[in-house]
Amino acid sequence: MPVPPSSPSIEDEVTLARYPFLPQASAWIRSLAHRHAIDLDELLEGSWMDKARQRARLRLVDTVQSKEGVQVAGGDIHTEEGRLVEAFSFYYARLVVCASEDERLVARWAQAEAARAEQLLILDEANLEVLANTYLSEIRRSQKVAATTVVGAPGMTLRQQRQGASDVWQIGLSDFIEICPKITGHRWRLPNADVSEGWVTLHNERTYASSAKVARLLRERIKASIEADALEKMADINTDLAVRLAEPVGMVRNLMASKASEAIALVGADEQDWPPCMQRIVADLSAGVNVNHFGRLFLASMASTLALPQESCVNFFRGAPDFSEATTSYQVQHVYQHGYTPSGCGKLKINHNCPVLPGDNRTCDQPWMDHPLKYIRATQRWKRLTQPSPAAEPSASPTAPDSTAEDTPGNDNDRA
Numbered sequence: 001m002p003v004p005p006s007s008p009s010i011e012d013e014v015t016l017a018r019y020p021f022l023p024q025a026s027a028w029i030r031s032l033a034h035r036h037a038i039d040l041d042e043l044l045e046g047s048w049m050d051k052a053r054q055r056a057r058l059r060l061v062d063t064v065q066s067k068e069g070v071q072v073a074g075g076d077i078h079t080e081e082g083r084l085v086e087a088f089s090f091y092y093a094r095l096v097v098c099a100s101e102d103e104r105l106v107a108r109w110a111q112a113e114a115a116r117a118e119q120l121l122i123l124d125e126a127n128l129e130v131l132a133n134t135y136l137s138e139i140r141r142s143q144k145v146a147a148t149t150v151v152g153a154p155g156m157t158l159r160q161q162r163q164g165a166s167d168v169w170q171i172g173l174s175d176f177i178e179i180c181p182k183i184t185g186h187r188w189r190l191p192n193a194d195v196s197e198g199w200v201t202l203h204n205e206r207t208y209a210s211s212a213k214v215a216r217l218l219r220e221r222i223k224a225s226i227e228a229d230a231l232e233k234m235a236d237i238n239t240d241l242a243v244r245l246a247e248p249v250g251m252v253r254n255l256m257a258s259k260a261s262e263a264i265a266l267v268g269a270d271e272q273d274w275p276p277c278m279q280r281i282v283a284d285l286s287a288g289v290n291v292n293h294f295g296r297l298f299l300a301s302m303a304s305t306l307a308l309p310q311e312s313c314v315n316f317f318r319g320a321p322d323f324s325e326a327t328t329s330y331q332v333q334h335v336y337q338h339g340y341t342p343s344g345c346g347k348l349k350i351n352h353n354c355p356v357l358p359g360d361n362r363t364c365d366q367p368w369m370d371h372p373l374k375y376i377r378a379t380q381r382w383k384r385l386t387q388p389s390p391a392a393e394p395s396a397s398p399t400a401p402d403s404t405a406e407d408t409p410g411n412d413n414d415r416a
Helices: 013-018 025-035 040-045 047-065 080-100 103-123 125-135 158-163 173-182 210-234 239-244 246-264 276-286 293-305 310-316 325-338 345-350 372-386
Strands: 139-144 166-172 194-196 199-202
Touching: 013 025, 013 080, 013 125, 025 080, 040 047, 040 080, 040 239, 047 080, 047 103, 047 246, 080 103, 080 210, 080 239, 080 246, 103 125, 103 210, 103 246, 125 139, 125 210, 166 173, 166 210, 173 199, 173 210, 199 210, 239 246, 276 293, 276 310, 276 372, 293 310, 293 325, 293 345, 310 325
Parallel strands: none
Antiparallel strands: 139 166, 166 199, 194 199
16 A cells, blocks of 8 residues: 655654554654563563553453444553553553454454544544654645535534634545545545545535544554554464463453354344355454455345345444444345345355355355355255254254255346
């Protein structure tokens, strides 16, 4: 991604504690560790770092359970102790996430920390520019009175509200093109953008200040940076460190499993019959993974075909990093009204939405298995054949005895 080759200097310790993921924060945190004799043993088990570990656990719980990401409120970073707690809680949480060896958890944690940063940056006008220049290759602003700006608009600082004016930011076209496909909404599509001489102007809107739009763009870059850094450090977790972190890792894994089970069980009926592709997409969304558009359309069309309530289908998407109640409800209603047919296995594989490898699932390995609806019919038939009495239990990986015309879906064409 086009990021600046060097980062602007940040000397303010409060800012570094507020955003401990910044590349500029690494040297400062190392100096803190040296000044207070904080080594790995102290961070993992020492009494001096007990508050940092408690704060880290809260960060991890928010990662899994909070829709808004890690809560903004932490220690008092205007004190030395508060800065220590905030900085090292981030480091400890990253150690736990890396020790989990779960890339979905890494992605969800990075998303939660980035969402927290966005909330802070909307209010932190003083540091918005320095963070923008850290993560964006081309960004500039000019003082303008925007006709669409309304006093009291969300995302505006008190100074902006009083003046009825706000800085209008511009971002380089290459940054905009790279970042915006990850964000939903018409304003983030290039045909709707105000582009001039390689710059995209982020105009103020009635309910969306230009500075808040910059914070939203920064969230994507911050997430990518945190995630890449954690995945790189995952290789440094040795067996001894993994054992010492087993308890917090187990805690967050259990939270993740509980969240996934909660999402899958939303409709409460026959979810065990769902094909692996559908279960995986539901679990990924619950874990905060940014499932691609094709996967989301497939899930909605499957829910429609299976006659699941629209509300249940909307609930599947609540864990998505860009979830919007209004947008999701509208899109799900559109899929239900137009009767989209779920895509077949071939298209799911091409679009990276099939989680099954050869040998993973007996039913998926069958030569006639080319559509998720066949999987459901085969599973249900197998259950009827193998459950003549209440004492019988279904096979964990069902295989239909044969292939008949009953298995063939009516249509395998996507309707756009």
